Amino acid sequence: ILENKKFKNITEIWLYGDHYKWRAMRSYGIDEKYITGEGSDYEKFLAWADTVSHAIGNPLFHWTHLELKRYF
16 A cells, blocks of 8 residues: 555456465466466466356355455
């Protein structure tokens, strides 16, 4: 908040540096290219969306929905 940082997109906000989401994506079998590799931000977002849609029961499923509900 202090820096008033502007983010390029939702992927930068949600996935950059979030090791909990990275671990879930790895457990789901997502290629590292789409986690911390050279995949585009759009591809990484789609990989997260695919992962979270199969994470019912995982706290990240509920947390993601709470994050979306807060702003949308």
